[in-house]
Amino acid sequence: xxxxxxxxxxxxxxxxxxxxxxxxxxxxxxxxxxxxxxxxxxxxxxxxxxxxxxxxxxxxxxxxxxxxxxxxxxxxxxxxxxxxxxxxxxxxxxxxxxxxxxxxxxxxxxxxxxxxxxxxxxxxxxxxxxxxxxxxxxxxxxxxxxxxxxxxxxxxxxxxxxxxxxxxxxxxxxxxxxxxxxxxxxxxxxxxxxxxxxxxxxxxxxxxxxxxxxxxxxxxxxxxx
Numbered sequence: 001x002x003x004x005x006x007x008x009x010x011x012x013x014x015x016x017x018x019x020x021x022x023x024x025x026x027x028x029x030x031x032x033x034x035x036x037x038x039x040x041x042x043x044x045x046x047x048x049x050x051x052x053x054x055x056x057x058x059x060x061x062x063x064x065x066x067x068x069x070x071x072x073x074x075x076x077x078x079x080x081x082x083x084x085x086x087x088x089x090x091x092x093x094x095x096x097x098x099x100x101x102x103x104x105x106x107x108x109x110x111x112x113x114x115x116x117x118x119x120x121x122x123x124x125x126x127x128x129x130x131x132x133x134x135x136x137x138x139x140x141x142x143x144x145x146x147x148x149x150x151x152x153x154x155x156x157x158x159x160x161x162x163x164x165x166x167x168x169x170x171x172x173x174x175x176x177x178x179x180x181x182x183x184x185x186x187x188x189x190x191x192x193x194x195x196x197x198x199x200x201x202x203x204x205x206x207x208x209x210x211x212x213x214x215x216x217x218x219x220x221x222x223x224x225x
Contacts, residue, residue: 029093050100
């Protein structure tokens with residue numbers, strides 16, 4: 001049998017296909033074991049059910065084959081080995097089913113010799129129903145893959161929109177910072193001008209006071225002469 005499911009390797013979708021395939025394989029093996037114990041109509045019905053399970057296993061293998069091509073290179077070695085094991089198991093089940101189906105006497109009993117045309121029509125009808133079921137399952141998987149693709153596209157579109165908004169925010173912030181730097185430069189120039197004017201006013205005031213003091217002294221001296 002195939003290796004147990006390894007959750008460390010493969011994508012989530014591949015792991016889902018793998019888990020579903022294991023269930024289908026178990027069901028197929030059970031049906032093959034039942035066929036050996038049956039004959040005539042019950043055996044024919046069991047063969048039809050086994051063929052249905054085999055086709056489902058093949059479809060899952062096809063889905064896994066497509067999905068594993070999307071995996072990173074470092075995971076493909078382990079996944080490819082698991083895939084070959086599953087494919088080998090399905091091939092063995094197919095050969096066993098072909099062997100059981102080739103036993104016409106056990107499959108159709110006396111009706112096989114008495115009325116072969118009716119059995120052929122019944123077989124064709126079963127094949128048609130099996131083909132319809134396979135088509136419905138394939139359509140369902142295709143719809144699921146399309147849904148995943150659309151969700152991925154939406155996520156990518158939203159991510160691009162978020163990045164665009166973040167870029168606009170960064171550009172706006174940069175513009176605001178540059179404008180703030182301009183205001184700061186003008187404020188510094190204004191403060192330096194005010195400081196110069198204050199220093200000039202202080203010198204003028206000291207000069208005026210000095211002149212006044214000298215005049216007062218001169219007036220006092222002239223009175224005492």
